[in-house]
Amino acid sequence: MFELDLRSRKPIYEQLVEKLKQLIIHDVLKADEKLPSVRELAQQLTINPNTIQKAYRELESQGYIYSVKGRGSFVHPVEKDANEEEMKKVREELKKLFSEAIYLGMTAEEIHALLYEVERGKEDDSSTATS
Amino acid sequence: MIQVQQLHKEFEKTKVLNDVHFHVRKGSIYGLLGSNGAGKTTLLRTVAGILKQSRGEVSVLEENVFENESIKQRMVFLPDTLYFLPHYTVRQMADFYKEIYENWNEERFQKLNELFGLDVNKKIQQFSKGMQRQVAFWLSMSVMPDVLVLDEPFDGLDAVMRKKIRNLIVQDVADREMTVLISSHNLREVEDLCDFIGILHKGEILLERDLDDLKADIHKIQVAFKGDMNAALESELNILHKEHRGSIQLLIVRGEEEQVTSLIQSHQPLVFDRLPLTLEEIFIYEMGGVGYAIENILV
Structure with missing residues (x-):
């Protein structure tokens, strides 16, 4: 698996x-x-x-x-808002990464583009996990 | 399952074990680590009921183990130097075991024959060292023990065999909640197999902990700040070890991951990397903290 x-x-x-x-x-x-x-x-x-x-x-x-x-x-069938605790963690992680990205000189547009990419499933991290 | 309390063992006037306490839970795989001459083998032989303790209590399956045959029926001890009856073949040795152990499982023995692929009619002493160890495991696992005590079990085995044997052990732990006590000075070997770790040094138990807990609260951190590190931060962190590599500092810090991270983040580091430690590194730094030089622990 x-x-x-x-x-x-x-x-x-x-x-x-x-x-x-x-x-x-x-x-x-x-x-x-x-x-x-x-x-x-x-x-x-x-x-x-x-x-x-x-x-x-x-x-x-x-x-x-x-x-x-x-x-x-x-x-467990996931209910969207049941994972408040996890969401908080993820939010914190994102904040950390964003601040790092901004520090390194990434622009908001670039971050947007990345988000868009992920949403469209182009950068698919799950492919390694499912194989 | 295995309970050792206030155990002392002396040979003549030489003190080998000094007030040893430890406890192995049912279904656990316990790694006993230590330097050469720390007393690991003596401790295991006492737990196996071969040596009598000078003072203290050694119980296995809630009973005193020394010369207790009913307990020994359910326990197998695999010493570091193996012993087989002279000129016996594997089959003859198996028959010998069959007579002694009530729980001998012939079906298991046959099945393991396929796994090891050794000739049952060959004299054991004609086998190589590694093959002899395989025979020892083969016989031990056919006894279906509730408690398995292993002294340096993986010495002399090739990588494939090591994996096969680990797999066997893991299966029996999952299936029958077999309890395993392993001594080793090869930290990497026990790192992925054991869930509990005890460190023996000069006849005393220095540390006994759940391996994940041990790993969870010690971190290797690479960090760099604009200018020097804030003195306030330095005093707030529980730093075990500090090293400068150019402008980057390498810290070994004890504490909860989240706390350490947020504390460092609050001082706006330029570089901040956190790495979990390997068991080997935990050893070096923890022992360093108690004043034991690394050469004493790692062999």
Whole structure:
């Protein structure tokens, strides 16, 4: 389903959370779809099952997935404004990046153009995640 | 699952373990790290019930482990120097294990035969060192242990075999909640496998923590300011280590990621990069902080 970079400095658990979030946000994992079990994923990626469990717990607490006892974890149908907490984080991140971009001499038009590009799906980050 | 309290171990007059405490939860993969001569092997042998502690408590599966056969039925200890009965073939050795361990799983043994692809009718001592280690894993995993204690398990194995064996371990942890205790001085090896880390140094446990937590609150930061770094900022950050590289400063900072980031951002840095640390680096700086030189920890 996806690969992790074991040589990256990022903790594996963080990588997992991010990868799964991406898959959910980009609708690769559809609402109410079952996620691979901890066991399957541990075997596939050769990583500690406890790490996967932890990542699932984190995703659950952030509202991306829900778990049904004895059946596994499922993708939570996203309600647009339910993710207020996440939106705040993203907004902060954007602000940071914008200020950096402006500092580096990027103009508002260039930022607009980038946004437009992303909206049109030209710069598609999800392609790496879905392959 | 594995509980060690106030453990002391002396050989004659040499103190090897001094007031060791540690705890391994069920289904966890615990990495015991330390320098040579720190007492790792002695600790593992005590946990395996081979050595008797001088003082203190060592319990596995809630029972005192020393000379406790019912516990040893459910536990496998793989020492760093392997031992096989002389002139035994793999099959003969397997039959020996079968007699001893009630939970011996012949089906598993046959299945693993395919994975390792070694000849069961060959004398084990004719195998290479790495192959002998494979045989040891093969036998151990066929016992279906609840607790697996491994002393330097990956020594002498090639990359493919290492991955296969890690995969085996991970499967059993996921399936049966097997508990694993691994000693190693190869930090990179344990970094992606373990969820809990304990560091043993000179017979004492220096640090015992969840690996992700350990990583989450220590950061490597590259930062540059117009002019010098603000003294106020410097005092607010918990800096473990500081280094100048031209106008850029390299900091090792302890603290929560968000706090550290916002604190530095508020001083308008010209350059600001945050990198998570590798386990190796955490070692160097944490130990440096306690006054242990890097040579003592990394081998």
